[in-house]
Amino acid sequence: MKVAVLGCGRWGSFISWYADKIGHEVAMWGRAESKNYRRLLLDRTNDYLVLSSAVHLTNSVIEAVESAEMIFIAISAQELRGFANRLNDMELSNKTFVLCMKGLESESGKRLTQVFMEEMKSPVKVAIWVGPGHVQDFTNDIPNCMVIDSEDADLTKRIVDSLGSETIRFYYGHDLLGNEIGAAAKNVIGIAAGMLDGIGYASLKGALMARGTKEMARLVKTMGGDELTIYGLGHLGDYEATVFSKHSHNRRFGEAFAKKEPFEKLAEGVATAKALLRLSEQYGVELPICQAVDSVLSEDSDPKEQLVRLFMRPVKSENV
Amino acid sequence: MKVAVLGCGRWGSFISWYADKIGHEVAMWGRAESKNYRRLLLDRTNDYLVLSSAVHLTNSVIEAVESAEMIFIAISAQELRGFANRLNDMELSNKTFVLCMKGLESESGKRLTQVFMEEMKSPVKVAIWVGPGHVQDFTNDIPNCMVIDSEDADLTKRIVDSLGSETIRFYYGHDLLGNEIGAAAKNVIGIAAGMLDGIGYASLKGALMARGTKEMARLVKTMGGDELTIYGLGHLGDYEATVFSKHSHNRRFGEAFAKKEPFEKLAEGVATAKALLRLSEQYGVELPICQAVDSVLSEDSDPKEQLVRLFMRPVKSENV
Numbered sequence: 001m002k003v004a005v006l007g008c009g010r011w012g013s014f015i016s017w018y019a020d021k022i023g024h025e026v027a028m029w030g031r032a033e034s035k036n037y038r039r040l041l042l043d044r045t046n047d048y049l050v051l052s053s054a055v056h057l058t059n060s061v062i063e064a065v066e067s068a069e070m071i072f073i074a075i076s077a078q079e080l081r082g083f084a085n086r087l088n089d090m091e092l093s094n095k096t097f098v099l100c101m102k103g104l105e106s107e108s109g110k111r112l113t114q115v116f117m118e119e120m121k122s123p124v125k126v127a128i129w130v131g132p133g134h135v136q137d138f139t140n141d142i143p144n145c146m147v148i149d150s151e152d153a154d155l156t157k158r159i160v161d162s163l164g165s166e167t168i169r170f171y172y173g174h175d176l177l178g179n180e181i182g183a184a185a186k187n188v189i190g191i192a193a194g195m196l197d198g199i200g201y202a203s204l205k206g207a208l209m210a211r212g213t214k215e216m217a218r219l220v221k222t223m224g225g226d227e228l229t230i231y232g233l234g235h236l237g238d239y240e241a242t243v244f245s246k247h248s249h250n251r252r253f254g255e256a257f258a259k260k261e262p263f264e265k266l267a268e269g270v271a272t273a274k275a276l277l278r279l280s281e282q283y284g285v286e287l288p289i290c291q292a293v294d295s296v297l298s299e300d301s302d303p304k305e306q307l308v309r310l311f312m313r314p315v316k317s318e319n320v
Numbered sequence: 321m322k323v324a325v326l327g328c329g330r331w332g333s334f335i336s337w338y339a340d341k342i343g344h345e346v347a348m349w350g351r352a353e354s355k356n357y358r359r360l361l362l363d364r365t366n367d368y369l370v371l372s373s374a375v376h377l378t379n380s381v382i383e384a385v386e387s388a389e390m391i392f393i394a395i396s397a398q399e400l401r402g403f404a405n406r407l408n409d410m411e412l413s414n415k416t417f418v419l420c421m422k423g424l425e426s427e428s429g430k431r432l433t434q435v436f437m438e439e440m441k442s443p444v445k446v447a448i449w450v451g452p453g454h455v456q457d458f459t460n461d462i463p464n465c466m467v468i469d470s471e472d473a474d475l476t477k478r479i480v481d482s483l484g485s486e487t488i489r490f491y492y493g494h495d496l497l498g499n500e501i502g503a504a505a506k507n508v509i510g511i512a513a514g515m516l517d518g519i520g521y522a523s524l525k526g527a528l529m530a531r532g533t534k535e536m537a538r539l540v541k542t543m544g545g546d547e548l549t550i551y552g553l554g555h556l557g558d559y560e561a562t563v564f565s566k567h568s569h570n571r572r573f574g575e576a577f578a579k580k581e582p583f584e585k586l587a588e589g590v591a592t593a594k595a596l597l598r599l600s601e602q603y604g605v606e607l608p609i610c611q612a613v614d615s616v617l618s619e620d621s622d623p624k625e626q627l628v629r630l631f632m633r634p635v636k637s638e639n640v
Binding site: 131132133134137142143144145147166169171172173174200201202203204205206207208209210211213214217229231232233236237238239240241244245308311312313316317318 | 451452453454457462463464465467486489491492493494520521522523524525526527528529530531533534537549551552553556557558559560561564565628631632633636637638
């Protein structure tokens with residue numbers, strides 16, 4: 001199948017590598033001025049992988065998209081609305097878009113498929129690809145399980161059939177809302193985990209996992225999703241990579257923040273915490289962990305005080 | 321309050337240290353010939369802590385128990401039945417027993433409170449103390465959250481009121497069955513996690529968490545408990561300590577087993593896997609992770625083949 005990958009960062013370049021490896025015809029787009037794109041163009045490599053010569057690199061979105069049947073988008077979540085809007089200049093009818101990002105629109109709290117479909121003027125199909133997996137592992141043949149979800153079970157099945165391999169086993173998702181909220185929210189839990197590492201309280205990550213999943217399950221249920229989705233691959237299943245891994249950008253960001261060390265750029269979970277607090281207000285659901293993370297990040301609260309307060313507040317039932 | 325602690329291993333000695341610290345009058349029993357007991361008697365210390373002189377050490381169970389209102393038991397789970405039976409020589413009416421172990425009776429699949437109450441001839445009360453927490457952290461003032469559960473909400477509340485502190489925040493459990501199964505089962509997940517470490521597939525621990533909780537939740541629900549208990553502190557909340565920690569005996573055991581390295585003694589999860597497979601049969605619930613762990617341990621199956629098969633089997637829905 002002809003596919004396009006829009007975005008040439010770590011995950012975009014991996015999707016191109018993977019789609020090529022399992023036999024698809026791949027065109028990958030990057031911005032002409034992007035450092036990642038220029039490096040790939042120069043020697044077809046980055047810190048994670050080597051692209052085969054069969055992957056076509058282009059800085060023209062039109063060229064990448066026009067003949068593709070399935071289009072993967074892996075750009076920064078907060079840039080999706082503007083990017084999607086610019087795609088409307090093309091004929092997109094009946095193309096399938098797979099969003100491969102984990103985030104929520106910070107200003108509105110909207111899910112990425114909502115943002116995307118609000119902008120699209122043609123009748124397109126949209127799905128998401130979420131779940132755990134390190135690029136470094138996949139390129140070393142260490143397999144993992146991931147999830148495809150959409151509102152259309154046939155579409156989900158078609159994408160799973162096109163993408164599954166010995167390296168990635170895809171499960172069918174059945175709750176697009178729950179998987180989008182969950183995939184985004186795990187980055188906030190990752191920041192909280194990093195803060196626990198930063199203050200020397202790593203053993204509270206157990207409580208963080210139990211209370212973090214509970215908090216997100218409550219939100220998803222109130223929003224009309226299935227609370228059990230949070231305990232699936234898209235959220236809980238991504239905790240190894242996010243809460244415990246040295247590679248997790250969000251965890252490292254939280255750790256550096258708590259230690260008052262410099263960090264290169266804001267982690268995606270910073271915007272996601274803002275988005276979740278909007279949903280917390282809209283749906284009347286308390287999100288104490290998100291609140292604590294945002295309060296440390298935005299109001300300069302002391303991370304140790306916030307996190308210890310969170311877990312050590314007066315006794316109560318586990319069910320609340 | 322006068323309390324007794326029966327067992328002087330890592331966890332028993334910690335309970336004595338902790339109960340003394342928060343103001344209880346503590347008698348701790350150990351077998352006269354036990355290495356742990358002899359070392360504590362000699363210099364009141366072990367690898368984890370120093371006991372205050374206020375903790376009374378004795379090798380007479382009667383002496384420890386007779387004047388105690390609340391009795392904590394922290395011995396090997398498989399020895400509980402015989403030990404409980406021998407307690408019947410004493411007057412125990414209305415005493416409260418708190419079981420501080422994580423296991424199931426291997427031969428029967430029975431929960432430890434079932435085993436205990438089957439043996440008791442006096443009308444006693446029984447509860448459990450489960451959840452995460454490293455002794456090393458608690459003695460360094462790093463707090464954590466744990467769970468007390470029983471079939472009697474007033475009893476649960478009374479124990480929580482007697483034990484809570486700035487170091488341990490206790491939540492009230494509401495599902496004794498779910499918390500007992502969950503606390504025991506986490507050791508099997510710990511062995512599976514160690515096997516993944518041993519074969520170099522640590523990144524599958526994310527999928528292990530998502531699929532492991534799902535498997536145990538299904539069992540608890542079928543047995544009449546609340547499936548959400550598995551996602552609380554007693555099971556999922558203990559994954560940091562069990563699935564990721566260098567200190568976890570079960571994880572280390574699984575890793576050594578997969579690498580064919582020698583190990584000192586069987587981990588508790590070995591017996592628990594057998595017990596869970598009995599429950600699997602009795603209740604007609606498939607437990608593929610327990611099955612795989614037991615098959616590697618008992619039938620000499622290849623851990624890589626078993627575990628990869630487990631996670632990479634043909635595509636299906638997340639809900640199954």
